[in-house]
Amino acid sequence: MQLLKDRILKDGRVLEGNILKVDNFLNHQIDVQLFNEMGKELKKRYEGTEITKILTVEVSGIAIAAIVAQHFNVPVVFAKKYAGRNMDADSFETDVYSYTKDATYKVRVSKKYINENDSVLLIDDFLANGNALLGLVDIASQAGAKIAGAGIAIEKAFQKGRKLVEEKGVRVESLAIIEKMEDRQITFK
Amino acid sequence: MQLLKDRILKDGRVLEGNILKVDNFLNHQIDVQLFNEMGKELKKRYEGTEITKILTVEVSGIAIAAIVAQHFNVPVVFAKKYAGRNMDADSFETDVYSYTKDATYKVRVSKKYINENDSVLLIDDFLANGNALLGLVDIASQAGAKIAGAGIAIEKAFQKGRKLVEEKGVRVESLAIIEKMEDRQITFK
Numbered sequence: 001m002q003l004l005k006d007r008i009l010k011d012g013r014v015l016e017g018n019i020l021k022v023d024n025f026l027n028h029q030i031d032v033q034l035f036n037e038m039g040k041e042l043k044k045r046y047e048g049t050e051i052t053k054i055l056t057v058e059v060s061g062i063a064i065a066a067i068v069a070q071h072f073n074v075p076v077v078f079a080k081k082y083a084g085r086n087m088d089a090d091s092f093e094t095d096v097y098s099y100t101k102d103a104t105y106k107v108r109v110s111k112k113y114i115n116e117n118d119s120v121l122l123i124d125d126f127l128a129n130g131n132a133l134l135g136l137v138d139i140a141s142q143a144g145a146k147i148a149g150a151g152i153a154i155e156k157a158f159q160k161g162r163k164l165v166e167e168k169g170v171r172v173e174s175l176a177i178i179e180k181m182e183d184r185q186i187t188f189k
Numbered sequence: 190m191q192l193l194k195d196r197i198l199k200d201g202r203v204l205e206g207n208i209l210k211v212d213n214f215l216n217h218q219i220d221v222q223l224f225n226e227m228g229k230e231l232k233k234r235y236e237g238t239e240i241t242k243i244l245t246v247e248v249s250g251i252a253i254a255a256i257v258a259q260h261f262n263v264p265v266v267f268a269k270k271y272a273g274r275n276m277d278a279d280s281f282e283t284d285v286y287s288y289t290k291d292a293t294y295k296v297r298v299s300k301k302y303i304n305e306n307d308s309v310l311l312i313d314d315f316l317a318n319g320n321a322l323l324g325l326v327d328i329a330s331q332a333g334a335k336i337a338g339a340g341i342a343i344e345k346a347f348q349k350g351r352k353l354v355e356e357k358g359v360r361v362e363s364l365a366i367i368e369k370m371e372d373r374q375i376t377f378k
Contacts, residue, residue, distance in 0.1 A: 023299065024301065024302065025264075028266065028267065028269065028298075028299060028302060029264050029265070029266045029299075029301075029302040030255060030258070030264060030265040030266070030267070031264055032255055032258045032259050032262075032263075032264065032265060033262070035255070036259065058247075058248050059247050059248055059251070059269075062248070062251045062252050062255075063251050063252065063254075063255040063265065063267075065252075066219060066221060066224070066251075066252040066255045066256055067255055067256065067259070069219070069221045070221050070225065070256070073221075073222070074221075075214075075218050075219060075220055075221065076218070076219040076221060076252065077217065077218045077219070078217065078219070078252075080217065080248075109217075110212065110217060110218075112213065112218075113213065113217060113218040
């Protein structure tokens with residue numbers, strides 16, 4: 001998706017450790033018009049595919065999922081990382097390793113909000129090593145839900161995430177695929 | 190806002206400790222169409238008020254803010270609770286106490302994304318004791334930004350939040366105001 005690629009080149013910054021900083025439009029400050037275009041594009045790519053629900057994970061996936069969901073006209077469910085007092089005890093649970101935080105945490109979805117009648121679209125901001133997305137795949141599988149596919153804003157194709165997710169039989173659609181980041185230069189696929 | 194009140198009566202549950210559980214449409218599963226109507230209503234209430242940015246806080250404010258922002262056509266900035274590796278060191282910071290998690294945590298906004306030229310609308314899902322909203326007021330004040338007001342989905346009028354926020358000179362617009370929750374019965378103002 002050219003609009004997103006252009007924006008990454010304009011505003012993204014490559015930090016040490018292959019971290020791409022896009023916090024001025026994607027995950028701290030949010031450009032809702034850009035997200036709206038991302039929603040249109042994902043709707044086009046998944047045209048004809050049954051989708052009953054959008055599943056994402058705290059935190060950075062939520063805003064994208066909310067705006068994308070308007071184009072599919074389905075509810076969003078977000079997996080919770082830090083379960084508060086009012087979280088259902090009866091939930092699907094999985095472990096996710098976060099590279100940017102160097103920590104493993106549990107994510108949970110109440111059993112009330114995903115079940116075997118659902119066909120879910122998984123949404124996240126990044127696909128790199130695939131940890132968050134594999135967590136969502138695991139939760140959807142525990143629920144017996146069909147996985148319609150994944151919709152990702154930015155994929156780092158030089159990491160193993162896509163391979164691992166596709167091995168689970170899940171279709172992956174990424175809106176900007178980065179082939180390499182070298183010497184702070186971003187090259188798209 | 191009648192649509193939201195009806196939904197709270199239909200799907201909300203009152204738990205011990207005056208906790209209102211609305212996780213099937215507001216903060217775990219999200220009804221994006223309802224959020225869209227909430228955005229329209231807030232746009233109407235703030236008609237004629239200059240708003241350059243929407244400011245919210247992780248986690249439950251994000252989805253509402255993202256959809257509301259489409260009606261104001263401005264970016265969203267969300268204060269981050271758990272700063273990862275790629276958070277700007279140069280940020281405004283404040284402490285927020287969470288009642289549902291019984292913990293105090295820091296929230297931060299990069300200085301790049303809010304400044305004295307902004308007129309911000311503060312968005313959150315709940316207003317009860319006002320801790321999260323006062324945190325956002327503090328951050329906006331540190332930045333020298335104007336505060337256009339606050340837009341809240343559900344206010345618990347029997348707690349002190351509105352009073353504390355209004356004492357800071359901030360206009361508060363809540364879409365559903367709960368006067369009391371007794372014997373698991375919800376009464377709106």
